[in-house]
Amino acid sequence: GAVVSQHPSWVICKSGTSVKIECRSLDFQATTMFWYRQFPKQSLMLMATSNEGSKATYEQGVEKDKFLINHASLTLSTLTVTSAHPEDSSFYICSAYGLAGGLTSYEQYFGPGTRLTVT
């Protein structure tokens, strides 16, 4: 149990275009999903927290109009990078917070990440 998938695993796009990244919890329901970005040799920085059916809460310094987050169901959240620029190139990781089958405590389960390169 506790599998979180991300799609795509990597994407290259041109500057000015938009890119959508999906995060799915495959075998459990996640009331909350988190989006992180990670630059090379750096740690994960939380971008936003999303709860199913409500607006995402963005961390300070993260542009909500640039990074659109939708949490349409208990198993799916999407991050859309709008009007991407080269400085948006990064590794984006999602996590899903829930109680996976057979376990006794709520945890964040992480996806495998999406490598975004903007040319």
Add this chain to the structure above:
Amino acid sequence: KQEVTQIPAALSVPEGENLVLNCSFTDSAIYNLQWFRQDPGKGLTSLLLIQSSQREQTSGRLNASLDKSSGRSTLYIAASQPGDSATYLCAVMQGGKLIFGQGTELSVKP
């Protein structure tokens, strides 16, 4: 504001050696502390989670301790193997969010 620091930033050891990775945090009001492993270009794998009321957790060759009052945690890896080479991240849960350290990049040489 919570800050999480990991020392050292990088570590290289010969195979078979026991080693300790350190993590410190500035605010002791945490819900739990978690250690993760990250391989290059990959997501995070959870290794051990210690609730704030616990002192340590063990899984195989890994042992993590937590001293909440002093704001410290250690990850002990016994009999290291080349397959242990990865970046190890510690994170504290506070206010419903995980706050990560910068990580320790471990290289175990055969």
